[in-house]
Amino acid sequence: MNFPLVTTDWLAQHLEDPDLVLLDASIDIVLGKEPLVYDELYVIPGALSCQIDKLFFNHQSPQTHAMPTEDQFTVATKSLGISHNSTVVIYDDQGIYSAPRAWWTFKAMGFDKVFVLDGGLPQWRSEGRDTVRQFATATDSGDIKGRLQQYKVCDTEFVLTHLGHAKVDIIDARAAGRFNGTSPEPRVGMRSGHIPGSLNLPFAQVLNGFKMKSIRELHTIFATLDTSNNAQRVFSCGSGITACILILASYVAGHHQAALYDGSWAVWGGDAALPIE
Structure with a gap:
């Protein structure tokens, strides 16, 4: 299988x-x-x-x-x-x-x-x-x-050095309010916003009730997100849990060039030296 x-x-x-x-x-x-x-x-x-x-x-x-x-x-x-x-x-x-x-x-x-x-x-x-x-x-x-498998998990240095890279899409699974900085982060003292140039796909959008949406629906979702079929997709979220829902959705849709940003916003948002939007 x-x-x-x-x-x-x-x-x-x-x-x-x-x-x-x-x-x-x-x-x-x-x-x-x-x-x-x-x-x-x-x-x-x-x-x-x-x-x-x-x-x-x-x-x-x-x-x-x-x-x-x-x-x-x-x-x-x-x-x-x-x-x-x-x-x-x-x-x-x-x-x-x-x-x-x-x-x-x-x-x-x-x-x-x-x-x-x-x-x-x-x-x-x-x-x-x-x-x-x-x-x-x-x-x-x-x-x-x-x-x-090093290519399936990436760190902050990788994300930082690939900001704006044409062959790397950074996709954030958090809700739109957290991504846009209009809703507070659940962790006290954490900055609000998102990684510069990242795309927002709240994880709930790839689900239909308890189950994953269909392959056709997922193709449409990722196409609407304006991701490149040839790009590596780096998925982020609050702390590395729900980003994996999007990785699973990417696999269901047939795109396997995926990696987890292990630190996610818990690391990026917590480091004042890193840029945010």
Whole structure:
């Protein structure tokens, strides 16, 4: 499979596959949309909690939601029992929100047999499918090793040196108010505005309810945004979570020249030496 999404029908048919590793990548803090709130834990049968905020961020970095190091990723996937033969499917409890960040972490670390469940837990439940009340646990130890693909994650220096570059589009997933500087940032003391020359595509615009919009709709959205088909797309947001929703949308639309600006506005907006608009 080359397409980055799987459907609930596909997952239901493959839940018993021995090589399937199903991960819940839900995150506690949801920004940029009205969060779905649950009165108790609902788990798709067989799913493990990937503890994205614990295992898949580099907490040794001062940066908010920093990508894990290769060693941290290796340790995390080992604890989840992920091997070279595994097919990893990731979902979250908001539909499509934090699962794409976990998906992109796998992709950035060189593991490609990873997919996002379109619609996530809300779509699964809306179809009346079974859930359980506790996560599964890994029965085996994983054996994959993280190898960061440098072109899939970029830092502030890369963004700064490519401002206005004809072959690099910087796309910001934050809401229009934050992008334009008319709404305050959720982080106290953070500057308002955006990276000079960047384009705004609020992540909610690529979603249709709980699910990703169609390929045709996404083509239209990116065309309207006036991006170049030949350009590398660098995606940014508040701290590197919702930018990955846009990376997923770009992949669904067939454009794979994508990178995450790992620092995003938490770094750029927090550094008074960097230019803003």
